[in-house]
Amino acid sequence: MEVLRQLHERKSVRVYEDRPVEQDVKRQILEAAIQAPSAGNMALYTILDITDPDMKAALAKSCDDQPFIATAPMVLIFCADYRRWFEVFRKVAEDTRAPDMGDLFLAQADALIAAQNAVVAAHGLGLGSCYIGDITERFEYHKELLGLPRYVVPAAMLCFGYPTAQQLRREKPPRFRVEDMVHENGYDLKKSDAMEDMLAERSGKSGEELQDWLRRFCGRKWDSAFSREMSRSCTAMVEAWCGKEIL
Amino acid sequence: MEVLRQLHERKSVRVYEDRPVEQDVKRQILEAAIQAPSAGNMALYTILDITDPDMKAALAKSCDDQPFIATAPMVLIFCADYRRWFEVFRKVAEDTRAPDMGDLFLAQADALIAAQNAVVAAHGLGLGSCYIGDITERFEYHKELLGLPRYVVPAAMLCFGYPTAQQLRREKPPRFRVEDMVHENGYDLKKSDAMEDMLAERSGKSGEELQDWLRRFCGRKWDSAFSREMSRSCTAMVEAWCGKEIL
Secondary structure, eight states: OHHHHHHHHOOBOOOBOSOOOOHHHHHHHHHHHHTSOOGGGOOOEEEEEEOOHHHHHHHHHHTTSOTHHHHOSEEEEEEEEOHHHHHHHHHHSTTOOOOOHHHHHHHHHHHHHHHHHHHHHHHHTTOEEEEEGGGGSSHHHHHHHHTOOTTEEEEEEEEEEOBOHHHHHSOOOOOOOHHHHEEESSOOHHHHHTHHHHHHHHHOOOHHHHHHHHHHHHHHHTSSHHHHHHHHHHHHHHHHHHOSSOO | OHHHHHHHHOOBOOOBOSOOOOHHHHHHHHHHHHTSOOGGGOOOEEEEEEOOHHHHHHHHHHTTSOTHHHHOSEEEEEEEEOHHHHHHHHHHSTTOOOOOHHHHHHHHHHHHHHHHHHHHHHHHTTOEEEEEGGGGSSHHHHHHHHTOOTTEEEEEEEEEEOBOHHHHHSOOOOOOOHHHHEEESSOOHHHHHTHHHHHHHHHOOOHHHHHHHHHHHHHHHTSSHHHHHHHHHHHHHHHHHHOSSOO
8 A cells, every 4th residue: 555655664864865845846745734634623833934045054053953954955844833823812702811731732733743744745755854853942042033923833843855865775763563652441561661672672782782772872862962952942932832921 | 646645635534434443454554653753763652542442431521522432443542652761761870850841742742743644544544533632631530541650641542433425525624725824934923914814715704704603613612611621631741741759
């Protein structure tokens, strides 16, 4: 089945051919993205299409210094957006409540679901893509850079481009097994506790080699500056969204 | 293009034929879900496969009283899950930091991206699906019902089943236009402020008819008990996740 095959095949691609993404191809990706399901068909998100090279360069710097962002042929930022609806709601219902935590999570979900549609569509059109989670860092800076008003916050950034031949050949990193990722009728602590076995199975490493890898991975992904910054930044984002005074 | 066509075609389906989802079909959906991209290939989520009729019935009640959940042939709950990794990290790095806000948003993103892969795969296999955002309500109850430990929280619930003939014929509710959903190089306040025009364009309503619809929609989706509960519940979820003491 074509669609299943493509979902299996798709892997993150960070190295692109020096070739622009055609306008009609971009259009098809955006059209597919906005066809995604959304809560109450409210489409609680806005897609920022970053075409300005200076803005791409700034994002490459602010998003953990990843130069490939600056030269990526297509860069989209999916923002959770409740501003659009809230401005309409407060007109028909004066003194109504302000957007709050539930609305933030709902809008984040809408944005991410649409983003994944874009990823799937892009792969179908021969494009590689890569999520950049670092867009949720440095909230204040990105808010200013992207001109985000209140109740609009970044959920995910995506880079797109035609993969190089080397990227096409590169093997997709293996996933965990369905047996380990899926629990029946509630959370299975025993499965969760078997994480080291899952990692051993997936990586082929064991014993001291696995422990070494784990220590390094932990240092890179957990005990790391970017990951502390992400939490600081997301906390600032939540506070800005949920603050009591309506501006 | 097959994939694009399917992304356009897919709509939410809440009425299913009385026919189980075959085990191999479920398996293919789960396999496609876990092939989704995730931050650092960490797969920060767990999928709960709800097969127990009593548990489905309980969820139908707790998720805004939607009886179709109780009889849906397949019910999956995608949970953000940092427990699995955190338990490993704290073994290799004693006294390390606790999961925090950034980790919550990252894991939520992983869960939602995988959920949308499941939706796309299911559609390709002839199944209808429907997101149930209400799983983020009643945090304490769902945590208990699903046996969720700390650092595991619901991100999205999905119901699946073969659509009835009537559902297959039903038109997909129209989306907004790409021109309105996509802003170039930063947030465009003017586009955002044109929300009433977007709604008029999409619904074919205008003037008093549109205002009436808006007032009713606002009452249903915004000034509503479920939406206040979602914010209360998500706040409790955030507090439980980000609380300072590590259990």
